[in-house]
Amino acid sequence: MGEAGPPLGHAAPSQRVLRPGHRRRRLRRLTLLPRPEETRRRSSRAGQLQLVLRPGAEEIPAGSSHQAPNLHRGGRLNDAVLLNKLFDIVPFSHILQVEAQAGVRYAMQNPLSYINSNIAGFVNLLEVAKAADPQPAIVWASSSSVYGLNTEVPFSENHRTDQPASLYAATKKAGEEIAHTYNHIYGLSLTGLRFFTVYGPWGRPDMAYFFFTKDILHGKGINVYVTQDEKEVARDFTYIDDIVKGCVGALEHGGEEHRKRREEARPGAAPGLQPWGTPPPSPSESLVGILETLLGTKAKKRVVKMPRNGDVPYTHANVSLAYKDFGYKPTTDLATGLRKFVKWYVSYYGIESRVKKENEPNTNDHTDD
Numbered sequence: 001m002g003e004a005g006p007p008l009g010h011a012a013p014s015q016r017v018l019r020p021g022h023r024r025r026r027l028r029r030l031t032l033l034p035r036p037e038e039t040r041r042r043s044s045r046a047g048q049l050q051l052v053l054r055p056g057a058e059e060i061p062a063g064s065s066h067q068a069p070n071l072h073r074g075g076r077l078n079d080a081v082l083l084n085k086l087f088d089i090v091p092f093s094h095i096l097q098v099e100a101q102a103g104v105r106y107a108m109q110n111p112l113s114y115i116n117s118n119i120a121g122f123v124n125l126l127e128v129a130k131a132a133d134p135q136p137a138i139v140w141a142s143s144s145s146v147y148g149l150n151t152e153v154p155f156s157e158n159h160r161t162d163q164p165a166s167l168y169a170a171t172k173k174a175g176e177e178i179a180h181t182y183n184h185i186y187g188l189s190l191t192g193l194r195f196f197t198v199y200g201p202w203g204r205p206d207m208a209y210f211f212f213t214k215d216i217l218h219g220k221g222i223n224v225y226v227t228q229d230e231k232e233v234a235r236d237f238t239y240i241d242d243i244v245k246g247c248v249g250a251l252e253h254g255g256e257e258h259r260k261r262r263e264e265a266r267p268g269a270a271p272g273l274q275p276w277g278t279p280p281p282s283p284s285e286s287l288v289g290i291l292e293t294l295l296g297t298k299a300k301k302r303v304v305k306m307p308r309n310g311d312v313p314y315t316h317a318n319v320s321l322a323y324k325d326f327g328y329k330p331t332t333d334l335a336t337g338l339r340k341f342v343k344w345y346v347s348y349y350g351i352e353s354r355v356k357k358e359n360e361p362n363t364n365d366h367t368d369d
């Protein structure tokens, strides 16, 4: 859980990429999308939470917490009372479920938090969703970590995912199997997306690009990993906006697929589970080099062998099926994405003046700021 907040939680239901007529509703710690056509908008007194109701649905007085417990405080996936209440109020058509205990390394310190959120919390949501009428189509975040010790590249939907290298990966893999079960038994539409190293504004401070930025700016040394046999470590870094656009496609596809399946009374396999990265992979050295340029500061690098902490040395996605099925087409290269991240970082922490003017973002690119 990040000090700066969740990138997907902040950006995923972003209005600017939703189609006209769609409305998003987001609780601080629970992201749910309601039915687009049958909605009208009501705002909470505080303006922090907006509920969308069907015409004719029971009106919820602004700020009335007795009818919707916890709505104004955010909630946990594990809170069945809250979830049931929400489904009583709103006939959600789509859910984008990105809440989870994320992070590979932290799983060694707090393993139970992964079980609580990624398994117990997830099952709680599925239990409520399976009983809803209509059932919502659910798109949820799995992870490239499920590929674990797989060495075949680029990672594809057909590769083995039964050798997780971390408890985090094991819980995401469990989520995939659990999703399959709910699809098989209850016909619930579940699309799991295997994200690869998602980065950007509002990112997680426990991720390397984030703490490298902080440490470079503070003149602290950074550990740049190589493999045990001294090969480079590389990742398919994926910029948040590319993921957001893909998620919208997956939500639309998930809902449509679900409708067809119901009409044809066929259960079908749970869709999704393809890799969602941004090939080609970038080596850690490139990540550091780009940050040095953007920050106008040389990093104090120590090259060290990667410890056995759950991280994997190389991730690379074959995204052709994700494109075919959901129109997922990442277009942001690492330099462009990091430039946007650094712009956000220096502004968020109020340190613009410390980063030299000439290293600031190219002002020509305002496409999605």
Ligand SMILES: NC(=O)c1ccc[n+]([C@@H]2O[C@H](COP(=O)([O-])OP(=O)(O)OC[C@H]3O[C@@H](n4cnc5c(N)ncnc54)[C@H](O)[C@@H]3O)[C@@H](O)[C@H]2O)c1
Residues within 6 Å of the ligand: 001, 002, 005, 006, 007, 008, 009, 029, 030, 075, 076, 077, 078, 097, 098, 099, 100, 101, 102, 103, 116, 117, 121, 141, 142, 143, 144, 194, 195, 196, 197, 198, 199, 203, 204
């Ligand atoms: N960022 C990445 O590189 C990456 C890569 C692969 C997969 N993912 C997945 O994408 C999703 C979002 O990741 P992120 O990087 O934005 O993580 P994040 O930690 O920034 O955001 C996750 C949010 O979920 C909330 N949360 C955790 N447990 C919860 C619970 N039981 N109930 C309600 N809320 C809960 C946390 O408080 C946090 O705000 C996660 O499912 C993660 O596993 C992320």
